[in-house]
Amino acid sequence: MSRSFTATMLRAIRLMRARKQTKTARELNKVMAGFMAPSVLAALKLKPAKSRKAAPPKAGQALGTVLKQLSVAQSLMSGAATPATRETMPGIPKGGQYLARTHRSAAGSRDYKLYLPASQPKRPKGLILMLHGCSQTPDDFAAGTHMNALAEKHDLCVAYPAQIRGHNAASCWNWFSPRHQIRGAGEPAILASLTRKLMKELGLGRDAVFVAGLSAGGAMAMILADLYPDIYSAAGIHSGLARGSARDLISAMSVMRHGKATNGGATKGSATNGGGPIVAAHSLLTLPALPALPVRLIIFQGTADSTVHPANAAMIVDAAVGGDAVPTKIGKRSVGGRGYARSDYAGPDGATLIELWMIEGAGHAWSGGRAAGSYTDRTGPDASAHMIRFFTAKAA
Template sequence: MNNDFTAALGRAMEHTRAGNPAEATRLIQAALTGAPAPAPAPAPAPAAKAKAAPPAPSVKPGAKAPIEDAEIISETPPRRGPMAGFAMPSGLGQGGVDLQQMLGKLGAMSPQGLNGLPQGLTGLPQGLPGSGKTPAIPEGACYETRHFTSKHGARDYRLFVPSSLPDGPKGLILMLHGCTQNPDDFACGTDMNSHAERHGLILVYPHQSRAHNAQGCWNWFRPEDQRAASGEAALLAALAREVRAEFAVPEGAVYAAGLSAGGAMAATLAATHPELFGAVGVHSGLPHGAAHDMPSAFAAMRGQPNGSITKTQGSVRMIIFHGSADATVHPSNAKALFASTGAGAHGKPRRETGTTKANRSWSRDIVKTPDGKVVVEAWTITGAGHAWSGGSPDGSFTDPSGPDASAEMVRFFMG
C-alpha cells in the first residue's frame, strides 16, 4: 500500500471518530479508485452547547493501537437488515455498510495496519454484528454447545439434531458462518434448522472466535489453513468426521455450506478433502487458492485474484450463490468457482431463469454428467448484495427477497 493510500485511510478514520462519516466515505472512495481525493466538504458549525470530542489516543510509530481500537470496530451496532448503516456513494457498494467496519478491513491491508492497528485485523470483512438471538428449536430437537479438540486446534460449535431420526440421519451439513457472525446468528439468518428438522439432517455450526481472527473470519486466505493436513481446513474436516461417526451418517452424505469467508472455506474443504465431502454450498464466497495472504485476499475480493486457484477433485459437487450487486466479494468469483469445479468437461451448462414472489430475478447455470447427475449449479441473483439469499431478518447479512438458498442447498445436497 502506498503512502498516499495509507494517509487517506488515516484521515478517513479521523473523520469517522469526529462524527463526519460522509467525508470519511469520500476519502475511502478516492483511495479505492486511485483518484485524487475530492475536495473536503465544509465542516458544519458546532452546536452552541456541544462538548468538544476527547482527543483520539496518540500512537507512537511502530506501536500498537490500544486494544479497544484494535478489536472493537463499532461499539454501537448499526441498524439491522440489508440497508444497515449509511448508504455508500456509487462505486463503493449498494445497500449500505458500516463505515468503521469498512475502515477496519482496509486497514488490515497495510503491513502495519491502519494507524498502527495490528496486521490481520480481519480476513474477509462483511456484514453486521451478530444478532444476539438464539434460533427457535423444534420441540424435541437438540441444539447444544459442544467443544472439539484435535491436533489441528480446537473450536466450540453448536450441534443441531432433529427431533426424530427413525431411520438415522440423512446427512450432515457443516455450516460455516461469515465474518462478525456466530453460530446462533448464522442459524437464525439461514433458518437451516427448520430444513434440517424436515429432512433429517445433522447440523454442525463451528464457531470461529475473535481469538483466531479479530473479526471472527475463517482464515481462507492463509496457506497454512488451505491444506488437507494442517490448519483450519484439517480442523474442520476432523470435526465433521467425529460427528459423522457419532451419528452414523451415511458415507457421501457429509456436506459443507458457508457465507463469504465461510463460503471460501467450504470451497477449500471441497479441494482439500474430496473423499469426505459429497457436496458443498458456497454463498458469496471465493475459490480455493484465490489468495495467499492479506493483500492478495483483498485483491481477490475485488475480482483481481493473483493466487493459484485449485480445481476440486474427485466427485465433490458444488452449488454457488452470488448477488450480481455484491460490492464486498466481486461476482466474478462465482465464475471462478464454477470453473474450478471442472464442470466444463461435461459440456455447456443449461441456463434457467425465474422471479421470486418478492419480484427478485435470478438465473442458474446447471451442468449434468452424461447419466443426468447434477454436478454444479451456479445461481446469480439480480440486484442482490452481500447477503444470504432468502434468509431471515432475525439474522445478520440476509436478503429475504430470495430465492431461498437454504432450501436449494438442501435439495442439491440430497439430490
C-alpha cells in the first residue's frame, strides 16, 4: 500500500464529504486489502482486486456495504477476530443462580445473564453491569473474568448483557456511533434501563451500582459513566476509550491504532458537564444538565496493547480531571512477574476519584483473567479483584 493508514483514511473522509461514494468505497477497500491477511479477507468474504478494469461498485449501495465490512474489520484487523470455537460456560459457585433473561425497553431489547449470589439472592450488597468485548459472549466474559466467584465472596449481583451480530457485525458495542453516545437513546438507554430495573428488583441505590467492561465494552462502560452518573457510582474500564473520541468507524479505527482521532474526535482536556466530557464540535454528544455526581473510575491498560493504543487511558483521565491534573499518589510494583504503575487522582473532596493502572508488557486482554475465557492474561494484577475492591470500598 503506497499511502499510510491515516492518509488513506483522510482521503476516504474527503470523498465522503464530497458524496463521491463509488470512489469512497474503493478507498476503503484499499485500506482493508492493505491491512488484512488473506485469512481475514476470507472471513469478510472479500476478494483482492484482480485488475483496474474490474467493474466499479454501484454508487450508494457500495459505501454501505464497505462500511459494514469495515465494522467487522474493526475487530478482525486488531486480532480480536475469531469467537471461541466451543461454548464456554462460567463457573457457578454452589447455591448461586446464573439466569438467562431478556430486558425490553422503549430504546430496544437485549438478552442478558444474571448471577445471583447464594448468600444474598434477593438482597445483594451491590450490582455490577459487565460489558463484554468484540466477538465475546456473556458466558465467555464471565468465565474469563471469574467475576461470579468474586461476586459470591462479596455478596454482589452481576449482569452480563449480550451484544449480538444483529446489532454489530463483530458483536461490538457501538461506542463509536454518535447516536450511541447520548443520554436517552440507543444502547446506553437500553443498558441504563436494564440497570434501573435490576436496582428496583434488588432494592439497590446508586452507591451500590457499578459498571465495567473490556475494549468496546470498556468504551461503552465509560459512556454509561458519563451519561448516567445518577445511576452508576463507579466504573471499571479495561482497555477502553473515552466517550467522544470517535464519531464513526473511520475515526474509531484511528483512535484505536494511534490514540488520537483524525475526524473530529475528543481531544485532551475536554470540558465536563455533570460528570461527562463534552465534544464541543458535535452537539449530539453534549450532555443535558445533570447533578454534579462524580463517577469514580478504575482504569486498566496494557502498555503493549496493539488493539487499543495505550494513550487512550490518558485520554480518559484527562477528560475526567483535566490534562493538567497531577496524581496524588504514584507507585510501581510487580505481581506474578508482571510490573505495573498505578497513579491515583483525587476528586474535589480529596478522596481518590481515579485509579490508573498501566500494566507493563500486557496486550489486549483482561489482566489476571482465567484461561477458560477469551482475551485474558493470567498474569496479574487481577483486574476483577481490584475493581471489586475499588467499587465496594466507597459503598461500604
